[in-house]
Amino acid sequence: DLLFGGAGTGVFIFDVSNPASLMKISEGIHTRSGGVRGANVAVMDLFYEPTNQRLYIVGGDGGLEIWDVTIPSSPFKLSNYKTPGYARRIYVQNSLAYIADWDAGLRIIDVSNPVNPFQVGFYNPGVGVVYSIWVRGSFAYVGNGGAGFRVVDVSNPASPFQVGFCDTPGYTSDIFGSGLYVYVADGDQGLRIINVSNPANPSEVGYYTPPGTPFFDNVYVLGSYAYIPDWNNWLRIVDVSNPSSPYEVGSYGGIFPCDSPLDVYVSGSYAYMACAFSSFCVIDISNPTNPIG
Numbered sequence: 258d259l260l261f262g263g264a265g266t267g268v269f270i271f272d273v274s275n276p277a278s279l280m281k282i283s284e285g286i287h288t289r290s291g292g293v294r295g296a297n298v299a300v301m302d303l304f305y306e307p308t309n310q311r312l313y314i315v316g317g318d319g320g321l322e323i324w325d326v327t328i329p330s331s332p333f334k335l336s337n338y339k340t341p342g343y344a345r346r347i348y349v350q351n352s353l354a355y356i357a358d359w360d361a362g363l364r365i366i367d368v369s370n371p372v373n374p375f376q377v378g379f380y381n382p383g384v385g386v387v388y389s390i391w392v393r394g395s396f397a398y399v400g401n402g403g404a405g406f407r408v409v410d411v412s413n414p415a416s417p418f419q420v421g422f423c424d425t426p427g428y429t430s431d432i433f434g435s436g437l438y439v440y441v442a443d444g445d446q447g448l449r450i451i452n453v454s455n456p457a458n459p460s461e462v463g464y465y466t467p468p469g470t471p472f473f474d475n476v477y478v479l480g481s482y483a484y485i486p487d488w489n490n491w492l493r494i495v496d497v498s499n500p501s502s503p504y505e506v507g508s509y510g511g512i513f514p515c516d517s518p519l520d521v522y523v524s525g526s527y528a529y530m531a532c533a534f535s536s537f538c539v540i541d542i543s544n545p546t547n548p549i550g
Contacts (some may be wrong), residue, residue, distance in 0.1 A: 258272055258273055260273045263300030263303055266319075270330075285331065285345075298385075302347050304347045310327040311325060311335070311371060315346065316414060320338050320344050320345060322356060323337070323368060324384065325371075336372045338376075341361040343358065343436040344356050344357070344359075345387075346389050348392045350393075352369035357390040357399070357400070358473070363399055364379050378546070385403055388402040392434065395410060400429030401429060403427065403429075405423060407419050408420050408456045422455050425443050427444040430442045430444050431475045433485045439453050441476070448485055450464060451542055467505060472519075474519065480497060481541065482494055482545055485521075487516060487522050489512070492510055494508060494509075506526060507546045519531050527540065
């Protein structure tokens with residue numbers, strides 16, 4: 258029943274137990290800003306762990322912050338860790354935080370003691386930037402920006418190494434894993450679907466690109482559908498039940514303030530979409546062919 262949303266250098270917490278009427282619980286999370294690249298640093302990504310009620314935040318030059326949100330109305334910061342690069346995305350698994358740290362590669366941070374996080378290992382592809390990350394089991398799936406998609410063995414976090422590579426035609430902005438497949442939001446080249454059943458030989462099996470000039474920066478997959486914010490003011494719902502032949506079944510958007518969508522999270526029958534102009538839109542997706550805002 259909680260929704261966390263980054264806005265500027267802060268995070269809002271909403272009660273969404275009634276999706277038709279979001280209720281703000283807190284706006285007490287304010288992250289660090291500044292750094293060598295200037296002061297315009299925003300919350301880039303969030304990861305919530307419900308088991309320990311911690312929120313992990315990456316914010317560019319601000320690095321990693323860990324917050325206790327046990328009492329959502331009174332969140333408090335446990336620690337921060339400054340990564341060497343520009344912290345763009347985060348995934349947490351088994352007390353390890355995997356951070357896509359731009360030109361500093363993939364950084365692996367031990368967060369078992371949330372007040373004292375520390376780096377245990379890193380991987381740098383040596384080309385491009387590490388823009389996105391998804392972790393499952395012993396493998397990290399790394400979006401290398403314009404330099405493709407990489408599979409990294411993280412069974413020994415102190416010494417991660419690449420085991421597979423697959424090029425994509427666009428810019429690997431976001432990654433979501435489900436089953437045997439990884440779904441890549443590939444910038445202006447739409448959605449790319451990659452089979453990772455053999456980590457040493459990941460291969461594209463299908464793709465979807467809508468008409469016009471789309472830009473896909475995020476993707477969320479639930480069941481047979483991929484939910485993709487398109488910067489051209491749409492949430493696109495794509496049937497991926499046959500990965501080799503995905504197709505759009507429905508869309509929603511083009512209506513202020515639900516335009517310029519930036520991110521989406523799906524839970525149950527609802528998609529929660531973060532948009533520009535500091536707005537959130539809740540979309541009923543119980544019928545994917547006719548989503549209703």
